[in-house]
Amino acid sequence: xxxxxxxxxxxARPEHLRRTVASLLLNDEAIETPLYVFCDAPRRxxxxxxxxxxxxxxxxxxxxxxxxxxxRSENWGLAKSIVAGVGxxxxxxxxxxVVEDDLIVSPFFLRYMNDxxxxxxxxxxxxxxHGYTYPVSEPLPETxxxxxxxxxxxxxxxxxxxxxxxxxxxxxxxxxxxxLTRAFDLQGAYPYTQMLKDQIEGRNDSWAIRWHASxxxxxxxxxxxKHSLVDNIGNDSSGTHCISTDAFQQRxxxxxxxVERLELxxxxxxxxxxxxxxxxxxxxxxxxxxxxxxxxxD
Numbered sequence: 001x002x003x004x005x006x007x008x009x010x011x012a013r014p015e016h017l018r019r020t021v022a023s024l025l026l027n028d029e030a031i032e033t034p035l036y037v038f039c040d041a042p043r044r045x046x047x048x049x050x051x052x053x054x055x056x057x058x059x060x061x062x063x064x065x066x067x068x069x070x071x072r073s074e075n076w077g078l079a080k081s082i083v084a085g086v087g088x089x090x091x092x093x094x095x096x097x098v099v100e101d102d103l104i105v106s107p108f109f110l111r112y113m114n115d116x117x118x119x120x121x122x123x124x125x126x127x128x129x130h131g132y133t134y135p136v137s138e139p140l141p142e143t144x145x146x147x148x149x150x151x152x153x154x155x156x157x158x159x160x161x162x163x164x165x166x167x168x169x170x171x172x173x174x175x176x177x178x179x180l181t182r183a184f185d186l187q188g189a190y191p192y193t194q195m196l197k198d199q200i201e202g203r204n205d206s207w208a209i210r211w212h213a214s215x216x217x218x219x220x221x222x223x224x225x226k227h228s229l230v231d232n233i234g235n236d237s238s239g240t241h242c243i244s245t246d247a248f249q250q251r252x253x254x255x256x257x258x259v260e261r262l263e264l265x266x267x268x269x270x271x272x273x274x275x276x277x278x279x280x281x282x283x284x285x286x287x288x289x290x291x292x293x294x295x296x297x298d
Contacts (some may be wrong), residue, residue, distance in 0.1 A: 004117050005034040005108070006064075006154060007089045009081055010101040012042065012050040014057050016233060017101040025063045025083075025100070025250075029110040038085040044074040054101075079207040083166070089098060091157040095121075097155040102234025105131065105153060106252035107194075113154045113155045114261035116223050121157060121193040125264045127220035129154040132230035135250055136273040140226040142258055144267035146274065148184075148216035151208035153230035166213050168200040171213040184216055189275040227253035247281060 006024065010017050023029055024278040039060050061067050070088075072081070082098070093128040097113045099105065106112075109131055118130035127143075131153030133140070149156075164173050171195070175181050181193045197208045215222070228250040 001112075001120050001121075003033045003065075003114050004097050005036060005089055005093050005094040006099055006110075007085050007098045008035060008037045008044075008099050008101065009040075009078070010037060010054050010058065011040045011078075012047045012054060012116045013101055013234075014032055014050060014053040017054055017057050019103050019233065020099065020103055020105075021057070022063055023104045023106075024110070026107040026153060027110040028107075029114065030064055034068070035061065035071065036068045036089050036247045037061065038084065039072065040077070040081050041072045041075045043077075044268065050250050050292070065101065066234045077205055079205040081162070082207050086156075086161065087101065090161055093157065094097050094158045098227050099153055100234075102232055104231045104252060106254065108256045109254060112158075112225060112229055112257045112259060115257075117155050117157065119259055119261060123264060124159065125219070125221055126219075126223065127160045127215040128154050128222045129161070129223050130154045131228070132232070132250065133224050133226065133228040134274055134277045135228075137271070138273040138276065140224075140252040140270055140273060141267060142226050142260065143260070144224055144226075144270040145221040145265065146224060146271060147219065147221055148212045149208075149214070149220070150212065150220050152226075152232055154222075158213075160220065162213055163218050163220065165217075166210060168196055168210055168213075169182050171210060171217065172196050173199060174217050174250045175213065176215075180217070184213065186271075186278060187223060189279040191241045199213075221264065223259075224270070225253070225257040227257065228254075229253050229257065250297060260294055 039054055042048045058069055075133055086096055086098060095117050113129055120126040127149050130150045175184055182188060185192050196213055198204050199206050199209055229252055231250045231252050232248060
Protein backbone atom coordinates (compact mmCIF):
# COMPACT_ATOMS: atom_id res chain seq x y z
CA UNK A 1 0.00 0.00 0.00
CA UNK A 2 1.28 3.48 -0.86
CA UNK A 3 1.96 6.05 1.84
CA UNK A 4 -1.09 7.86 3.16
CA UNK A 5 -1.35 11.55 2.18
CA UNK A 6 -0.96 14.27 4.79
CA UNK A 7 -3.63 16.93 5.33
CA UNK A 8 -1.90 19.92 6.95
CA UNK A 9 -4.06 22.75 8.32
CA UNK A 10 -2.60 26.26 8.64
CA UNK A 11 -3.90 29.65 9.66
CA ALA A 12 -1.97 32.64 10.97
CA ARG A 13 1.25 31.32 12.52
CA PRO A 14 4.00 31.22 9.90
CA GLU A 15 6.84 30.36 12.28
CA HIS A 16 4.93 27.46 13.80
CA LEU A 17 4.10 26.22 10.31
CA ARG A 18 7.76 26.35 9.24
CA ARG A 19 8.73 24.18 12.20
CA THR A 20 5.91 21.72 11.54
CA VAL A 21 6.89 21.32 7.88
CA ALA A 22 10.58 21.00 8.78
CA SER A 23 9.79 18.20 11.23
CA LEU A 24 7.69 16.35 8.64
CA LEU A 25 10.55 16.58 6.15
CA LEU A 26 12.85 14.77 8.59
CA ASN A 27 10.72 11.66 7.98
CA ASP A 28 12.23 9.42 5.29
CA GLU A 29 8.72 8.76 3.96
CA ALA A 30 8.05 12.44 3.16
CA ILE A 31 9.49 12.27 -0.35
CA GLU A 32 6.95 9.55 -1.22
CA THR A 33 4.01 11.20 0.55
CA PRO A 34 1.45 13.54 -1.05
CA LEU A 35 0.87 16.69 0.98
CA TYR A 36 -2.34 18.73 1.03
CA VAL A 37 -2.15 22.12 2.76
CA PHE A 38 -5.38 23.87 3.73
CA CYS A 39 -4.99 27.57 4.58
CA ASP A 40 -7.82 29.49 6.20
CA ALA A 41 -8.45 33.17 5.45
CA PRO A 42 -8.02 35.79 8.19
CA ARG A 43 -10.91 36.30 10.58
CA ARG A 44 -10.02 39.95 11.05
CA UNK A 45 -7.93 42.55 9.26
CA UNK A 46 -5.17 42.51 11.89
CA UNK A 47 -4.30 38.93 10.89
CA UNK A 48 -4.08 39.57 7.16
CA UNK A 49 -0.29 40.02 7.13
CA UNK A 50 0.29 36.83 9.13
CA UNK A 51 -2.00 34.83 6.82
CA UNK A 52 -0.16 36.28 3.82
CA UNK A 53 3.14 35.13 5.32
CA UNK A 54 1.66 31.68 5.89
CA UNK A 55 0.79 31.57 2.18
CA UNK A 56 4.40 32.44 1.34
CA UNK A 57 5.58 29.54 3.51
CA UNK A 58 3.13 27.18 1.85
CA UNK A 59 4.16 28.28 -1.64
CA UNK A 60 7.79 27.46 -0.78
CA UNK A 61 7.15 23.89 0.42
CA UNK A 62 9.05 21.17 -1.44
CA UNK A 63 10.35 17.71 -0.54
CA UNK A 64 7.08 15.79 -0.70
CA UNK A 65 5.81 13.58 -3.50
CA UNK A 66 3.38 16.35 -4.41
CA UNK A 67 1.96 19.48 -2.80
CA UNK A 68 -1.68 20.48 -3.23
CA UNK A 69 -2.44 23.94 -1.87
CA UNK A 70 -5.96 25.01 -0.90
CA UNK A 71 -6.51 28.66 0.05
CA ARG A 72 -9.88 29.64 1.52
CA SER A 73 -11.25 32.96 0.28
CA GLU A 74 -13.13 33.55 3.54
CA ASN A 75 -12.60 32.48 7.13
CA TRP A 76 -13.98 29.00 7.73
CA GLY A 77 -12.72 28.41 11.27
CA LEU A 78 -10.88 25.30 12.36
CA ALA A 79 -13.83 22.92 12.68
CA LYS A 80 -15.26 23.52 9.19
CA SER A 81 -11.77 23.55 7.68
CA ILE A 82 -10.78 20.20 9.16
CA VAL A 83 -14.07 18.43 8.50
CA ALA A 84 -14.06 19.56 4.87
CA GLY A 85 -10.35 18.99 4.30
CA VAL A 86 -10.29 15.54 5.85
CA GLY A 87 -13.31 14.57 3.78
CA UNK A 88 -11.71 15.87 0.59
CA UNK A 89 -8.51 13.88 1.05
CA UNK A 90 -10.36 10.72 2.12
CA UNK A 91 -12.59 10.93 -0.94
CA UNK A 92 -9.50 11.00 -3.12
CA UNK A 93 -7.27 8.51 -1.27
CA UNK A 94 -9.31 6.51 1.26
CA UNK A 95 -6.89 7.30 4.10
CA UNK A 96 -5.31 10.42 5.57
CA UNK A 97 -2.77 11.64 8.13
CA VAL A 98 -3.93 14.87 9.79
CA VAL A 99 -1.51 17.48 11.18
CA GLU A 100 -2.14 21.03 12.37
CA ASP A 101 0.35 23.87 12.11
CA ASP A 102 1.45 23.76 15.76
CA LEU A 103 2.68 20.17 15.93
CA ILE A 104 6.30 19.01 15.86
CA VAL A 105 6.53 15.39 14.82
CA SER A 106 9.18 12.73 15.29
CA PRO A 107 11.31 11.56 12.34
CA PHE A 108 9.46 8.26 12.79
CA PHE A 109 5.95 9.75 12.84
CA LEU A 110 5.04 8.88 9.25
CA ARG A 111 6.39 5.34 9.57
CA TYR A 112 4.22 4.74 12.63
CA MET A 113 1.15 6.27 11.00
CA ASN A 114 1.50 4.24 7.83
CA ASP A 115 2.26 1.03 9.75
CA UNK A 116 -0.85 1.56 11.89
CA UNK A 117 -3.04 2.40 8.91
CA UNK A 118 -1.85 -0.70 7.09
CA UNK A 119 -2.12 -3.00 10.12
CA UNK A 120 -5.70 -2.07 11.06
CA UNK A 121 -7.19 -0.99 7.73
CA UNK A 122 -9.75 -3.78 7.66
CA UNK A 123 -10.69 -3.68 11.36
CA UNK A 124 -13.97 -1.83 11.74
CA UNK A 125 -13.36 -1.63 15.50
CA UNK A 126 -10.40 0.73 14.96
CA UNK A 127 -11.24 4.39 14.38
CA UNK A 128 -7.82 5.98 14.07
CA UNK A 129 -4.09 6.04 14.73
CA HIS A 130 -2.80 8.75 17.09
CA GLY A 131 0.71 10.16 17.45
CA TYR A 132 0.56 12.11 20.72
CA THR A 133 0.57 10.41 24.12
CA TYR A 134 0.15 12.22 27.46
CA PRO A 135 3.28 12.50 29.66
CA VAL A 136 1.97 9.94 32.15
CA SER A 137 3.93 8.64 35.13
CA GLU A 138 2.93 5.01 34.72
CA PRO A 139 4.59 2.56 32.30
CA LEU A 140 2.76 2.01 29.01
CA PRO A 141 2.79 -0.80 26.41
CA GLU A 142 4.69 -0.18 23.14
CA THR A 143 1.34 0.51 21.49
CA UNK A 144 -2.15 0.33 22.97
CA UNK A 145 -5.80 1.12 22.32
CA UNK A 146 -8.02 3.68 24.03
CA UNK A 147 -11.74 3.94 23.30
CA UNK A 148 -12.77 6.94 21.19
CA UNK A 149 -10.62 9.25 19.07
CA UNK A 150 -8.14 12.11 19.45
CA UNK A 151 -6.76 15.11 17.60
CA UNK A 152 -3.02 15.86 17.96
CA UNK A 153 -1.45 14.16 14.96
CA UNK A 154 -3.79 11.39 13.82
CA UNK A 155 -4.78 9.24 10.89
CA UNK A 156 -7.91 7.48 9.75
CA UNK A 157 -9.67 5.75 6.87
CA UNK A 158 -12.75 6.70 4.86
CA UNK A 159 -14.64 3.76 6.39
CA UNK A 160 -14.06 5.13 9.93
CA UNK A 161 -14.72 8.78 9.09
CA UNK A 162 -18.23 7.77 8.02
CA UNK A 163 -19.20 7.47 11.70
CA UNK A 164 -18.45 11.16 12.34
CA UNK A 165 -21.66 12.76 13.60
CA UNK A 166 -21.64 16.56 13.26
CA UNK A 167 -24.79 16.95 15.37
CA UNK A 168 -23.55 17.44 18.92
CA UNK A 169 -27.05 17.26 20.40
CA UNK A 170 -27.63 13.85 18.85
CA UNK A 171 -24.36 12.66 20.35
CA UNK A 172 -25.20 13.98 23.81
CA UNK A 173 -28.67 12.41 23.68
CA UNK A 174 -27.15 9.02 22.90
CA UNK A 175 -24.53 9.31 25.64
CA UNK A 176 -27.22 10.26 28.15
CA UNK A 177 -29.72 7.63 27.06
CA UNK A 178 -27.09 4.90 27.28
CA UNK A 179 -25.82 6.17 30.68
CA LEU A 180 -22.33 6.65 29.24
CA THR A 181 -21.50 10.20 30.29
CA ARG A 182 -19.31 9.16 33.24
CA ALA A 183 -17.39 6.66 31.13
CA PHE A 184 -17.06 9.31 28.41
CA ASP A 185 -15.56 11.61 31.04
CA LEU A 186 -12.87 9.01 31.85
CA GLN A 187 -14.74 8.04 35.02
CA GLY A 188 -14.96 11.68 36.03
CA ALA A 189 -11.33 12.55 35.36
CA TYR A 190 -12.06 14.99 32.52
CA PRO A 191 -15.17 17.02 31.50
CA TYR A 192 -15.68 15.83 27.93
CA THR A 193 -19.46 15.81 28.36
CA GLN A 194 -19.40 19.48 29.36
CA MET A 195 -17.28 20.25 26.30
CA LEU A 196 -19.91 18.60 24.14
CA LYS A 197 -22.64 20.63 25.86
CA ASP A 198 -20.62 23.78 25.21
CA GLN A 199 -20.38 22.86 21.53
CA ILE A 200 -24.15 22.42 21.38
CA GLU A 201 -24.69 25.81 23.02
CA GLY A 202 -22.28 27.53 20.65
CA ARG A 203 -19.62 28.22 23.27
CA ASN A 204 -17.12 26.32 21.13
CA ASP A 205 -17.09 24.94 17.60
CA SER A 206 -15.03 21.85 18.35
CA TRP A 207 -14.90 19.18 15.68
CA ALA A 208 -12.67 17.04 17.92
CA ILE A 209 -15.16 16.52 20.74
CA ARG A 210 -17.71 15.38 18.15
CA TRP A 211 -15.20 13.03 16.52
CA HIS A 212 -14.27 11.58 19.91
CA ALA A 213 -17.91 11.16 20.94
CA SER A 214 -18.85 9.61 17.59
CA UNK A 215 -16.16 6.96 17.88
CA UNK A 216 -16.74 6.41 21.61
CA UNK A 217 -20.42 5.70 21.02
CA UNK A 218 -19.57 3.16 18.32
CA UNK A 219 -17.13 1.50 20.76
CA UNK A 220 -14.28 2.16 18.35
CA UNK A 221 -10.64 2.31 19.35
CA UNK A 222 -7.65 4.53 18.68
CA UNK A 223 -4.06 3.26 18.64
CA UNK A 224 -1.47 5.21 20.69
CA UNK A 225 2.32 4.83 21.02
CA LYS A 226 4.17 4.39 24.32
CA HIS A 227 6.55 7.21 23.40
CA SER A 228 4.90 10.29 21.96
CA LEU A 229 5.68 11.02 18.32
CA VAL A 230 4.16 14.51 18.57
CA ASP A 231 4.82 17.64 20.61
CA ASN A 232 2.36 20.53 20.56
CA ILE A 233 4.19 23.86 20.33
CA GLY A 234 0.97 25.88 20.25
CA ASN A 235 0.56 26.13 24.02
CA ASP A 236 2.36 29.46 23.94
CA SER A 237 -0.48 32.02 23.70
CA SER A 238 0.05 32.27 19.92
CA GLY A 239 -3.40 31.01 18.99
CA THR A 240 -6.62 32.97 19.02
CA HIS A 241 -7.87 31.04 22.06
CA CYS A 242 -4.54 29.71 23.28
CA ILE A 243 -3.24 30.00 26.85
CA SER A 244 0.38 29.31 27.75
CA THR A 245 1.00 25.98 29.51
CA ASP A 246 3.69 23.30 29.45
CA ALA A 247 1.62 20.60 31.18
CA PHE A 248 1.30 18.58 27.98
CA GLN A 249 4.78 19.13 26.58
CA GLN A 250 6.50 16.04 25.23
CA ARG A 251 9.91 15.14 23.83
CA UNK A 252 9.24 13.31 20.58
CA UNK A 253 10.54 9.77 20.15
CA UNK A 254 13.83 9.51 18.30
CA UNK A 255 13.51 5.81 17.55
CA UNK A 256 10.83 3.87 15.65
CA UNK A 257 7.65 2.58 17.28
CA UNK A 258 7.14 -1.11 16.69
CA VAL A 259 3.55 -1.59 15.48
CA GLU A 260 2.46 -5.16 16.08
CA ARG A 261 -1.04 -6.55 15.94
CA LEU A 262 -2.91 -6.19 19.25
CA GLU A 263 -6.11 -7.61 20.62
CA LEU A 264 -8.89 -5.23 19.64
CA UNK A 265 -9.75 -3.97 23.11
CA UNK A 266 -8.95 -0.98 25.30
CA UNK A 267 -5.83 -1.24 27.44
CA UNK A 268 -7.08 -0.98 31.03
CA UNK A 269 -3.65 0.01 32.34
CA UNK A 270 -3.22 2.77 29.74
CA UNK A 271 -6.76 4.03 30.37
CA UNK A 272 -5.99 4.26 34.10
CA UNK A 273 -2.76 6.11 33.34
CA UNK A 274 -4.62 8.65 31.17
CA UNK A 275 -7.26 9.08 33.86
CA UNK A 276 -4.61 9.63 36.53
CA UNK A 277 -2.74 12.19 34.42
CA UNK A 278 -5.84 14.18 33.57
CA UNK A 279 -7.11 13.86 37.11
CA UNK A 280 -3.89 15.48 38.35
CA UNK A 281 -4.76 18.54 36.30
CA UNK A 282 -7.17 19.38 39.11
CA UNK A 283 -7.23 23.16 39.22
CA UNK A 284 -9.83 24.95 37.15
CA UNK A 285 -7.13 27.02 35.48
CA UNK A 286 -5.16 23.98 34.35
CA UNK A 287 -8.25 22.30 32.93
CA UNK A 288 -9.38 25.40 31.09
CA UNK A 289 -5.94 25.81 29.53
CA UNK A 290 -6.09 22.34 28.05
CA UNK A 291 -9.71 22.59 26.97
CA UNK A 292 -9.10 25.86 25.16
CA UNK A 293 -5.91 24.71 23.47
CA UNK A 294 -6.93 21.22 22.49
CA UNK A 295 -10.38 21.85 21.09
CA UNK A 296 -11.05 25.53 20.53
CA UNK A 297 -7.95 26.82 18.70
CA ASP A 298 -8.44 28.34 15.31
